[in-house]
Amino acid sequence: MTAALRVARSTRAAAVAAAAWVAGIFFGIIFAINVAQIVLRQFDAGLIWVSDLSRLLFTWTVMLGAAAAYGKREHIVASFIVEKVPARWQWVPALAVRVIEVLVALLLVVAGLAVAQNRAQIDYIQLEGVSTGWAYASVPVLGALILLCALTLPLRPETTEEQIAQETAALTGIPVEAAR
Amino acid sequence: MEILLLFGVLFGLMAFGVPVFVAMAASALVTLAVTGLGAATVLANTMVGGVDSFELLAIPFFVLVGELMNKAGLTQRIIDLLMFFLGRFRGGLAQASVGVNLFASGVSGSAPADAAAVSSVMLPAMRREGYTPQYAAAVNASAAVVGPIMPPSIPMVFVALVTQLSLGQLFLGGVGPAIILAGSMVGLIAWHAVRGRLPSRKTAAVTVGGGGSSEASAPSDERSLGRLFLEALPALLAPAFIIAGVFGGFATITEMAVLAAFYVLLLGLVYRTLKVREVPAVLRDGAVFSSTIMILFAAVGSFTYVIAAQRVGDQVAEFVSGLDVGPTTFLLLTMVFFLVVGMVLDAVPAILIFLPILLPVAVELGVDPIHFGVLVVVNLMIGLLTPPVGALLYVLTKIGKVPFTALVKETMPFVAVMLIGLLLMVLVPSIVTALPELVFGG
Amino acid sequence: TGEESASGGESGSGDCAEVTLRLATIRTDDDPTTIAAQSFADAVDEATDGQVTVQVFPNSQLGDANDLFAGMASGQDVDMFYEGISLYPTLEGASDFAVVSVPFMWDSYEQFKAVLETDRYQELLDQAAEATGVRVVATAGDAEPRALSANRPIRTADEMAGLKLRIADAPMPQAFATALGAEPTVVPFSDLYLALRQGVVDGQENGAITMVNQSLFEVQPYFMPTNYIRDVRSWYVSDQVWGGLCADQQDAIVEEANAAGDVATEEVATQLEEAMTALEGSIEVVEPDVESFRTALEGTFEQFDGELWQEGLLEETRQLAEENR
Numbered sequence A: 001m002t003a004a005l006r007v008a009r010s011t012r013a014a015a016v017a018a019a020a021w022v023a024g025i026f027f028g029i030i031f032a033i034n035v036a037q038i039v040l041r042q043f044d045a046g047l048i049w050v051s052d053l054s055r056l057l058f059t060w061t062v063m064l065g066a067a068a069a070y071g072k073r074e075h076i077v078a079s080f081i082v083e084k085v086p087a088r089w090q091w092v093p094a095l096a097v098r099v100i101e102v103l104v105a106l107l108l109v110v111a112g113l114a115v116a117q118n119r120a121q122i123d124y125i126q127l128e129g130v131s132t133g134w135a136y137a138s139v140p141v142l143g144a145l146i147l148l149c150a151l152t153l154p155l156r157p158e159t160t161e162e163q164i165a166q167e168t169a170a171l172t173g174i175p176v177e178a179a180r
Numbered sequence B: 001m002e003i004l005l006l007f008g009v010l011f012g013l014m015a016f017g018v019p020v021f022v023a024m025a026a027s028a029l030v031t032l033a034v035t036g037l038g039a040a041t042v043l044a045n046t047m048v049g050g051v052d053s054f055e056l057l058a059i060p061f062f063v064l065v066g067e068l069m070n071k072a073g074l075t076q077r078i079i080d081l082l083m084f085f086l087g088r089f090r091g092g093l094a095q096a097s098v099g100v101n102l103f104a105s106g107v108s109g110s111a112p113a114d115a116a117a118v119s120s121v122m123l124p125a126m127r128r129e130g131y132t133p134q135y136a137a138a139v140n141a142s143a144a145v146v147g148p149i150m151p152p153s154i155p156m157v158f159v160a161l162v163t164q165l166s167l168g169q170l171f172l173g174g175v176g177p178a179i180i181l182a183g184s185m186v187g188l189i190a191w192h193a194v195r196g197r198l199p200s201r202k203t204a205a206v207t208v209g210g211g212g213s214s215e216a217s218a219p220s221d222e223r224s225l226g227r228l229f230l231e232a233l234p235a236l237l238a239p240a241f242i243i244a245g246v247f248g249g250f251a252t253i254t255e256m257a258v259l260a261a262f263y264v265l266l267l268g269l270v271y272r273t274l275k276v277r278e279v280p281a282v283l284r285d286g287a288v289f290s291s292t293i294m295i296l297f298a299a300v301g302s303f304t305y306v307i308a309a310q311r312v313g314d315q316v317a318e319f320v321s322g323l324d325v326g327p328t329t330f331l332l333l334t335m336v337f338f339l340v341v342g343m344v345l346d347a348v349p350a351i352l353i354f355l356p357i358l359l360p361v362a363v364e365l366g367v368d369p370i371h372f373g374v375l376v377v378v379n380l381m382i383g384l385l386t387p388p389v390g391a392l393l394y395v396l397t398k399i400g401k402v403p404f405t406a407l408v409k410e411t412m413p414f415v416a417v418m419l420i421g422l423l424l425m426v427l428v429p430s431i432v433t434a435l436p437e438l439v440f441g442g
Numbered sequence C: 001t002g003e004e005s006a007s008g009g010e011s012g013s014g015d016c017a018e019v020t021l022r023l024a025t026i027r028t029d030d031d032p033t034t035i036a037a038q039s040f041a042d043a044v045d046e047a048t049d050g051q052v053t054v055q056v057f058p059n060s061q062l063g064d065a066n067d068l069f070a071g072m073a074s075g076q077d078v079d080m081f082y083e084g085i086s087l088y089p090t091l092e093g094a095s096d097f098a099v100v101s102v103p104f105m106w107d108s109y110e111q112f113k114a115v116l117e118t119d120r121y122q123e124l125l126d127q128a129a130e131a132t133g134v135r136v137v138a139t140a141g142d143a144e145p146r147a148l149s150a151n152r153p154i155r156t157a158d159e160m161a162g163l164k165l166r167i168a169d170a171p172m173p174q175a176f177a178t179a180l181g182a183e184p185t186v187v188p189f190s191d192l193y194l195a196l197r198q199g200v201v202d203g204q205e206n207g208a209i210t211m212v213n214q215s216l217f218e219v220q221p222y223f224m225p226t227n228y229i230r231d232v233r234s235w236y237v238s239d240q241v242w243g244g245l246c247a248d249q250q251d252a253i254v255e256e257a258n259a260a261g262d263v264a265t266e267e268v269a270t271q272l273e274e275a276m277t278a279l280e281g282s283i284e285v286v287e288p289d290v291e292s293f294r295t296a297l298e299g300t301f302e303q304f305d306g307e308l309w310q311e312g313l314l315e316e317t318r319q320l321a322e323e324n325r
């Protein structure tokens, strides 16, 4: 049991790192082709496919980046009520949240696959033979990565409090409350 | 009723600590299922639709600009220069933040993009200076509101697209309101300073001038203006470079963000404050970080769908035309309405859904259409600061690493003074209409 | 409607049950397409004694054209869409219809509409409906012809050389620009005004109504009514949904779709006249030498025969156009 969990957890770590790197690489490609576009256009040699390819890669950047951020617990949460829950009961909201996340992720996988398939008959105009379904395929991937993380991440409520306290202390040398 | 369900589930889940984008997706799914409006495929569809837009690329690239400017040590130099003028005053850095935003707004058309670019530069400096993180974040969130009100403006373009008003007139109509809003924030910060809420350079225990600059320990106000200016020049040239690029016809509004990132990247590499092998990691972190914002644009798409499919817009128009009111009362009512809408809806969908319905009613009552269009944009930009759906709050809670509720609390006074400004614009239409009439003729 | 969906097709196989149809447009409330859609909704309600309710969703509220096509193909989320036939080839199974956007194919809306109503084109429409799951049940309603505006006057095809032209994201305008030595550029519609103002691009190829409604005349001093690509608005219906309607309902829809198409045509005529008056009063309207364009483009579009559309269809369509002139 623990061995299986260990494997699952290292799989998660690898998947999160890979998602983050692929998102970064796609972002870099978007960066490069758009700079090339701006430069080449000055020589009347603009690249007509840049905006379509940018949109396709951007969709993947966002979905993979969001998956990586989920794995690193970096998403925007409004934790104001959870923070008031006594420590020994914190697992209750944390569990409820996790269940909701798992359900939404499952639906993203199922619905995302259906939509990607459905879009297969609509191609990009400027990317010959590339189906817009490829953009939609990023949704089930996001769902699958969230599932993997949700099932293997340790259960604790997400709050931004600790993060801020550490950050502020590092910057000012004074704890948050005292700085007020 | 379905709308109550939609927002009820959203708020409930958010309060429980569900990540905002998951809460949005879940509440849209629940509403779709209960009302039979559509299948779960709507969610997958609208999520991609929400980010599948070339224009949105500006946001991650401005995030990247901020990141690179910090890494390359350029931001510190700009702030040092601004502090030469403002540093002697209490709250000088907060005032500088408004100034930098007003400067940036002449270049950018998107509030979240402005907020990302400016605040990732200003926040570390303000916090080193002794501002509380939530106050610093609130100032930067509020100051970014002027971005899309001062031309160029992405939401104004949307208004022109759906109403067929002249974009040129809408743009010019935004100048007066942008100045009023900036003025109201400067006033509020000055008031805070007078009441001693804000640190001044003299009293702050922390040294300024760290970051990437090697002269970290030298207090900047002992350096000469000339030297500060020279050091800040490459950074100051960044906006100039952007303005030249755009007005010289090299790049579109969207590409401008790419160009700015490229410029700063080159600068960092030339000054060797940034090493080539560090670049991939910067791109990776930038991609992951901006995705936490962009995924909200994705998730809000399903919301827009439900609201449109429920025909909330039509019901509103029917209700409004049933009221027997004059133009000013109508304007005040619509402003209240858009404030409520702005709480729960992003600006662009709000424009898309409600403006085409309400504009004809306004014109019928004798309201100047440019006045109305600009007021709605100003209103919805203020709405970017109102919880629970507020793009600027999301950006700043993230960049500022501040709890959402704390940020909301600090932002409210700024929202209040801007609402007073908005009221002024309602009652004195020429704040909006004078400039367009001067240029285009009445 | 699930059971009938497999067969789909012309004959109404469903019972005459009460039904609500969601009709989308991607244009503003006072655009001719939306006005016609609203008139269609009212007329269908009356013709079926309230049995068929049509809800109109303008302004891309239910999504852009791709979203709507995908939704109709899968029989989910949207049932009808009113927009030009030129968008049909967005769907792979309707690629033949790319041929109708070949520049300078049509002299008038009436001619174009007549060709779409020939047996040959009705056959193509049927095949496309089978292949895509999206059926065109009526082709009616004029659209403003695509024209040209620029920062310099363009009288002949020669003067197109080097023009940075913002094109609609579609193959034919791109081929047109490339063939004449212009530089086709893709700029999002919402960026267009500023891109023109700043000179990122020199010109664009929307018609007169768009020029006026989007204030493009503020940033473009010359307008050339080339009328080089025309369109016929078409009533797209999800084939699954269509199969679920009874014959009476289908007949009522076709009839009212054609009638509403006339509403769009009239509205386009009015708006086009107003727009031309506005343009003539504010910028220079330059009459282009259309013959020089035709000559310069000779042979250009044959390269797509058997590529974008089935082999021989270009010649066939030209023939039909000639017969219906």
Ligand code: NA
Binding pocket: B104, B105, B106, B107, B108, B109, B110, B146, B147, B148, B149, B150, B151, B152, B153
């Ligand atoms: Na601006």
Ligand code: NA
Binding pocket: B342, B343, B344, B345, B383, B384, B385, B386, B387, B388, B389, B390, B391
């Ligand atoms: Na809000």
